[in-house]
Amino acid sequence: MRPKPAAGGTRGPWPKKRQLFGEHRRNLMSIHSMLSAAALACFLLMAGCTSVNEAGKTAPAKAEKAEKAEKPAKKGIFSFRVKTDKPAVSYKIGEPVVFTVELCEDGEPAEAGKLISWERRGDDGVVEKGEAKSGAPVKVVTKGTKPGFIRLSVKAADADGSALKNGSRAVTVTSGAAVEPGRLPVAPEPKDFDAFWERQKERVRAVPMKELERVPVDCRAKGVVCYDVKVSAPGGKPMSGYLCMPENAKPKSLPVTVVYFGYGVYPIGKNDGMAKDRIVLSVNAHGFLNGQPKEYYSELSKGELKGYAFDRKENEDPETTYFNGMMLRLIRSLEYAKSLPEWDGKNLTVQGHSQGGMQAGIAAGLDGDVTEAVLNQPWMCDIGGAAMGHLRGTWHIRPTEALKYYDTIYHMRRYDGKVKLMAGLGDYVCPPSGMAVIYEEAKGPKEIVYTQSAGHNGNPSGEKFTLTAEAAE
Incomplete structure (x- = not known):
């Protein structure tokens, strides 16, 4: 039986049609800072706001020296962001599979200077390797030669080649894609x-x-x-x-x-x-x-x-x-x-x-x-x-x-x-x-x-x- 393509959204927990889609989830960070009265007054002046004096006349708001809002210090938490150029389980044999790999620090693209190395293996037996530097997304282009999964293993290092770590844990990621997974062969089961x-x-x-x-x-x-x-x-x-x-x-x-x-x-x-x-x-x-x-x-x-x-x-x-x-x-x-x-x-x-x-x-x-x-x-x-x-x-x-x-x-x-x-x-x-x-x-x-x-x-x-x-x- 081959599943039918989806037509619209799901209906209940067991849809009658097939769907293939990607959902993007992002962790959002909110930073709350308190402005002093002086900083607020300065802000109002810069925005062209006015205040009312005791006589009921409008007068320019008095500017006071604003305190510079300090940027939060970096936590230095590194991670990888990996995407494919199309839904990751939808590739055909021989079709290019494009991974985009980006090293991030505190959720934002990391600065240049880190080393990124990757290795591609798959159910097709193919092995490929490569290296790049942080500062821009890395493209890894491969293809599957038979039905199965492609595994992309990525790790990061400092400029001196030592493993990049969050505390004691090395910064790595394992991602993947599937090439006609519905055609994977299976070993025969016991006769009895x-x-x-x-x-x-x-x-x-x-x-x-x-x-x-x-x-x-x-x-x-x-x-x-x-x-x-x-x-x-x-x-x-x-x-x-x-x-x-x-x-x-x-x-x-x-x-x-x-x-x-x-x-x-x-x-x-x-x-x-x-x-x-x-x-x-x-x-x-x-x-x-x-x-x-x-x-x-x-x-x-x-x-x-x-x-x-x-x-x-x-x-x-x-x-x-x-x-x-x-x-x-x-x-x-x-x-x-x-x-x-x-x-x-x-x-x-x-x-x-x-x-x-x-x-x-x-x-x-x-x-x-x-x-x-x-x-x-x-x-x-x-x-x-x-x-x-x-x-x-x-x-x-x-x-x-x-x-x-x-x-x-x-x-x-x-x-x-x-x-x-x-x-x-x-x-x-x-x-x-x-x-x-x-x-x-x-x-x-x-x-x-x-x-x-x-x-x-x-x-x-x-x-x-x-x-x-x-x-x-």
Whole structure:
């Protein structure tokens, strides 16, 4: 299915037409200074203003020496501004891709004298490099030779060649562009993919679902109740998380959103602010205790959960990888959410960022009752892509055939509900190529938002490029 071009604005959260546009967001700074009475009088005189004397006659306003308003001192915060000559995800093979790169200081073009170096890499395997000096925008012109993404990495240095820094952090940016991203190839999935996951569901069903704990806990949102919950699951650890909903919710009255979290060992949030009009189940990935002192999580991160999911031996078998237990608890979390009497029986959303986006994507593929999936820079997409030349960063799990059972792409191609994707054009923890494939293969109403110069932690001020399409017929 090829998305249709947009005709006008969006209609509701799931437009029926495709859009491609850039949104410009700028941070505005306001400077407030107080004028003394003398300075104000001088200003009035210069402007030709008059004042009225005691006799009612007009007389020229008396000029007093004005104090010079001092310009605010520079903070010396450097950053890069990167733009493309057209929407960054709209290029064709062989078409010139023009990046304009500008080094800024405190949001304004930096003075001449700084050194700028750039490197272009891409899913097409092409590598190009160049250098320039600050003082004027730098043009980087390239082109893509096959479908995929172009990554532009830029850094700055002082005149002596030492890295330019904001405090201890080097001034860098990673930006990007896409060349016919809808045509990216994907490695084949395991032949027994569906059979494997049916066996995992059977393992979950073999453990009767039982709510082990529901303990009331404090929450900030007014009119919301929140509980620390634990539910039985296979593998020796419970499904653990927070359950929040409006007070006095009636049976079959509320949609449910299940929230999953990013990589790491830390106390999860309750997300009670989301629960004013819905049930929210926030699930920790590990089945550990919620709301504990930081020492509890620190000890786990140094011990049992140190470097979890990266063990090469565990990752040789799809049932011994750390992800297996995580996904068994995920399956149980969906069963539990649907068992709640307050659920309306119709609306089930899954969402998450990074590892949480991976979990949400797998949940959508495994449970046919999911109606909406919100995946923010999901992890573990396109596991076999590196062997096909697709770019990735330095922080990644070594691919194995066993890990392909956990590829977010393969799960999402089995899902036909609404999907919303967020991708960073500078994110190579979770490269945008994986999200592009999910978008292309999605069967339901879909939207993907690419953000320029956004790494894995995002970039709120980055230019946005949005694609939308209606459901496949």
